[in-house]
Amino acid sequence: HEQVVKMLLDKGAEVNAQGGRYGNALQAALSIGNEQVVKMLRNAGAHQRQEDDLVLMVE
Secondary structure, rough: OOHHHHHHHHHHOOOOOOOOOOOOHHHHHHHHHHHHHHHHHOOOOOOOOOHHHHHHHHH
């Protein structure tokens, strides 16, 4: 997953785009516990609502 995320980020993908089963890329990464992708997305400016309990799992 990390290689695909890196490629998309390098190409300028919108990290906070909404859609899909999980709502956004950060939520999807959190839901499967992919800490590396979560860090990559956060470093690229992805944000999550504070009330989402899943954020607390990786912080």
